[in-house]
Amino acid sequence: MKNWYPALIGYRYTSVKRSNHFISFISLISMLGLIIGVALLITVLSVMNGFDRELRTRILGMVPHAVIKPYATMQDWQSVDELVTAHPKVVSAAPFIQIKGMLSASGLVQGAQLNGVLPEEEKTVSIIENHMVQGSLDDLQSGEFRIVLGDMLARQLRVQKGDRVTVVLPEASLTPAGVFPRLKRFTVSGIFRVGADLDGQLALIHLEDAAKVMRMQGYVNGIRLKMDNLFDAPYVSRQLASSLDEAYYSIDWTLTHGNLFSAIKMEKTLIGLLLMVIVAVAAFNIISTLVMVVTDKTADIAILRTIGASPRAIMGIFIVQGAYIGVVGTIVGTILGVLLASNVSEIIAFVEGVLQMQFLNPDVYFISDLPSELRWTDVSVITGSALSLSLLATLYPAWRASKVKPAEALRYE
Numbered sequence: 001m002k003n004w005y006p007a008l009i010g011y012r013y014t015s016v017k018r019s020n021h022f023i024s025f026i027s028l029i030s031m032l033g034l035i036i037g038v039a040l041l042i043t044v045l046s047v048m049n050g051f052d053r054e055l056r057t058r059i060l061g062m063v064p065h066a067v068i069k070p071y072a073t074m075q076d077w078q079s080v081d082e083l084v085t086a087h088p089k090v091v092s093a094a095p096f097i098q099i100k101g102m103l104s105a106s107g108l109v110q111g112a113q114l115n116g117v118l119p120e121e122e123k124t125v126s127i128i129e130n131h132m133v134q135g136s137l138d139d140l141q142s143g144e145f146r147i148v149l150g151d152m153l154a155r156q157l158r159v160q161k162g163d164r165v166t167v168v169l170p171e172a173s174l175t176p177a178g179v180f181p182r183l184k185r186f187t188v189s190g191i192f193r194v195g196a197d198l199d200g201q202l203a204l205i206h207l208e209d210a211a212k213v214m215r216m217q218g219y220v221n222g223i224r225l226k227m228d229n230l231f232d233a234p235y236v237s238r239q240l241a242s243s244l245d246e247a248y249y250s251i252d253w254t255l256t257h258g259n260l261f262s263a264i265k266m267e268k269t270l271i272g273l274l275l276m277v278i279v280a281v282a283a284f285n286i287i288s289t290l291v292m293v294v295t296d297k298t299a300d301i302a303i304l305r306t307i308g309a310s311p312r313a314i315m316g317i318f319i320v321q322g323a324y325i326g327v328v329g330t331i332v333g334t335i336l337g338v339l340l341a342s343n344v345s346e347i348i349a350f351v352e353g354v355l356q357m358q359f360l361n362p363d364v365y366f367i368s369d370l371p372s373e374l375r376w377t378d379v380s381v382i383t384g385s386a387l388s389l390s391l392l393a394t395l396y397p398a399w400r401a402s403k404v405k406p407a408e409a410l411r412y413e
Contacts, residue, residue: 026289031329033282038333038386039340041275045378046341048268050371055260056230058194061127062202065230066237066252068244069222077220080244084223089236091228094121095220097210102168103149103203105157112153112203114167116210116220125226128192128204134161135190142208147186151193152200163188169213184213195369276385282329283389286322290397294318294404302406311402318398319391326390334383344372 068084077095085093097116102109119137123129129137133151140146147165149157159165169182186205193199211217225240227233230253237250294301301314340347348370352358 026285026292027325030282030285030289031325031332033285034279034326034329034386034390035333035336037275037279037282038330038382039337041272041279041382042334042337042374042379043340043344043372044271044275045268045382046372046374047344047370048264048271049373049375049378052261052264052268053373054195054371055257055264057127059198059257059260060230060253062194062198063253063257064125064224064251065227066225066233066250067222068225068237068241068248068250070248072247073216073219074222074248075219077223080223080248083244084225084240087236087240089228089232090240091226092121092124093226094118094125094224095207096222096224097207097214097216097219098221099167099169099210099214101170103153103157103165104168105159105163105165108157109168110153110156110200113201114147114203114205114210116205116207116214118207122204125224127194131192131194133191133193137190137204139189140204140206140209142206144189144206145184145186145209146189146205148190148192148204149188150199150202151191153203154188154191156200159188161188161191167213182213279382279386280389283326283386283393286325286390286393287397289325290318290322290394291400293321294397294401297401298404301401301404305404305406314402314404315398318401319394322394322397323391326387326393330383330386330390333386334379337382338374338379341372341374345370 068080074080074095081093081095084090095118099114099116101112101114103112117137117140119140122137128148132148135148137148140148147167149159149165154160157165165186165188167184167186169184171182186209205213207220211219225233225237227236233252234254237252241248241250304314304317
């Protein structure tokens with residue numbers, strides 16, 4: 001009991017109703033600040049983790065991890081395909097022909113990137129088959145001149161499965177009537193939706209149809225690679241390109257989309273630091289609370305000293321009092337933050353339904369909903385930091401209380 005009395009007195013100071021309502025108000029503000037700061041920090045970092053995850057799965061599920069391309073043309077692509085798939089870090093590979101052009105339908109025109117693919121091969125390097133809302137990649141048959149469109153692109157052209165679109169290529173054809181752009185009619189056989197800007201930019205056709213349109217029979221533009229670890233893509237792709245010959249080079253996702261992930265990482269760090277300032281301000285409000293408590297309890301401290309309480313015990317009393325505010329605020333904030341982070345998508349969807357508006361317009365943003373991924377390592381770091389700041393904030397007021405001199409404090413009592 002002797003060793004525990006500082007903790008009991010400190011708890012009593014926090015639990016009893018104070019005559020000084022201003023001190024109680026400051027204590028409440030400090031606790032609420034910790035609750036809000038910790039909850040916001042957990043929620044926002046979980047959302048940033050969710051954006052990072054969605055970019056990895058959706059964007060990098062659609063775009064190549066790496067590409068092996070020739071400086072001229074790639075004719076014997078089958079042998080290159082066999083060589084690259086033999087690498088232990090390469091999961092699969094697929095040839096492609098890339099075409100920049102325009103799609104026209106119903107008097108509407110949209111720019112698009114057309115990828116000529118082999119459906120069976122494309123399934124092994126892309127997640128597109130899992131996101132088909134109409135039709136299938138298997139509907140792309142050689143010689144049928146069929147096309148698969150992104151959902152946003154189809155809506156912009158006002159077409160559905162079975163409708164016809166005209167592909168306009170930026171290459172002129174000389175005819176007896178003059179010079180005209182190269183045109184080819186395709187039938188829409190499928191529509192996909194991945195929830196990213198690729199829905200408004202990408203269209204797929206069969207590899208042989210693309211070769212006919214581009215007049216490059218037997219050639220492809222490159223080999224697309226899928227790695228078992230996408231962070232190995234830069235090194236592995238360069239290694240494969242150099243192992244072929246000087247006629248080939250490599251491009252990996254860090255060159256085409258790496259800036260997105262760098263931006264997400266930087267924003268997560270900056271937002272984390274800014275929100276941690278909120279936690280720090282709330283934690284250091286404990287200092288002002290305890291300083292006022294020490295002033296208010298000077299007589300009590302003096303009495304405790306006269307009956308034998310040591311300076312260390314006096315420090316313990318006020319450390320317990322400040323720690324109580326910090327621990328309760330941090331625990332409640334952590335619970336609230338975990339609940340918010342786990343249900344943020346549903347909460348935002350409900351708010352959007354009530355307000356009849358969409359916060360993330362797919363025409364503007366890569367992702368149309370608000371993702372969240374709760375990582376317990378982040379929760380541990382945030383909780384530990386808040387508790388540490390709260391305990392640190394108690395040291396000065398507690399030290400000041402331990403320096404109170406009984407004779408001076410009781411002189412005017």
